[in-house]
Amino acid sequence: MQAKVYWIAFISLLRKEIKRFLRIWVQTLLPPLVTMTLYFLIFGNLIGQRLGSIGGYSYMQYIAPGLIMMSVITAAYTNVVTSFFGMRFQRSIEELIVAPLPNYLLLAGFVAGGVARGLLVGLLVTLLALFFTQLHVYNIFVLLAIVPLTTILFSLAGFTNGLFAKTFDDVSIVPTFILTPLTYLGGIFYSIDLLPNFWRHLSLFNPILYIVNSFRYGLLGISDIPVVSALFIIFMSCVILFFVNLYLLNRGKGIRT
Numbered sequence: 111m112q113a114k115v116y117w118i119a120f121i122s123l124l125r126k127e128i129k130r131f132l133r134i135w136v137q138t139l140l141p142p143l144v145t146m147t148l149y150f151l152i153f154g155n156l157i158g159q160r161l162g163s164i165g166g167y168s169y170m171q172y173i174a175p176g177l178i179m180m181s182v183i184t185a186a187y188t189n190v191v192t193s194f195f196g197m198r199f200q201r202s203i204e205e206l207i208v209a210p211l212p213n214y215l216l217l218a219g220f221v222a223g224g225v226a227r228g229l230l231v232g233l234l235v236t237l238l239a240l241f242f243t244q245l246h247v248y249n250i251f252v253l254l255a256i257v258p259l260t261t262i263l264f265s266l267a268g269f270t271n272g273l274f275a276k277t278f279d280d281v282s283i284v285p286t287f288i289l290t291p292l293t294y295l296g297g298i299f300y301s302i303d304l305l306p307n308f309w310r311h312l313s314l315f316n317p318i319l320y321i322v323n324s325f326r327y328g329l330l331g332i333s334d335i336p337v338v339s340a341l342f343i344i345f346m347s348c349v350i351l352f353f354v355n356l357y358l359l360n361r362g363k364g365i366r367t
Contacts, residue, residue, distance in 0.1 A: 119211050120219050127223025131189055138189070139231060142181040146235050149177050150242040153299065164301060165332040170243040175326040176298030179260060181235045183318065186228030186261040187289065190220050190268030195275045203365055213359040217269065217352070224265030225258065232257060245329055252328035252337060259344045260321050266351040273355070273364035292318045302334045320344060 131138040154170035164172045197203040206216055239245060247253065267284075275281045296318030302310045313319055320340035327333035333340075359365070 115210075116212070116215055119209070120215055120222070123206075123216070123219030124222045124226070127189070127193060127220065128226050130193060131223070131227045138185070138227065139234065142185060142231050143234060143238055146177055146181055146238055149173075150239065154242055165330065167330055167332070168243065171245070171330065172326075173299055174239045174243055174245060175329045176296070176322045178232055178235050178239060179318075179322050179325045180293050180298060182228045182232040182257065182260055183264050183289070183293065183321070184285070185231035186224040187264040187268040187271075187285065189227040190224040190265045191271045191275070191281050191284075193223065194220055194269055194272035195278070195281050198272070198275075198364060199278075207365055214356055217355055217359060220269055221262060221265040224268060225261040228261035228265070229257065232261075247329060248331035249328045252324060252341070255341055256321065256324040256328060256344070259341070259348060260325075263317075263321075263344060263348045263351065266348060266355055269355050270351065270358070273358050275364075292316050295319075296322050297334060298322055317344070317347065 150170070153173055157169070161169045163169070194203075197206075236245070271281065271284045295313065296316050297313065302313045302319065305313065314335070320335060320343055323333040323335050324337050324340045324344070327337045
């Protein structure tokens, strides 16, 4: 009986999150499409035509997987941090705190909302990419693993940001000064094999590098790093971040004064 109640609570929270980002689709779904269209036009068509192939693929095909994952990462992260901090700011989070809802279910509900938006944005950007280049599925199992893991990881990261943020400025600090630089330096537009040894080894500490290369392997069959190791690292990062967030919730971080 309790399991049924928990399931209903989880689905209700997930439904609320999905309705929230669908209701404001002009802010949540349209901007990634506009941004990625500009990337495909500028980097793919204008610049890509002047560059040679990479790994046997055109530059447009090479950057497409990275651009798709960039949109997925941003969507999943932004959805959770804005939704959770918004509830904290409006003090509507108190309704969830007093409800007979375990913290792990509260965390799972917000993360699932981020996963839903990340997957939807990823699908839309993939369909957009097909207007500019051809994409093939090289390994469906890698794709089915890396995309959900990525959305979970950055939904959890967004939740962490939402716990520590005290103002709306704090919400934008991490995406601006951490997430964006890591994304651009994550091998989306280039292969790390082109870098000098120092910068190539330094790039290995960038988690987005593993995500982009795993997804690129799933589509094109090429990667700068071992895919199995990348999937393991991402999975363990999800596990660690989940328990870190759960610990912070149990301590009342960001939700109790």
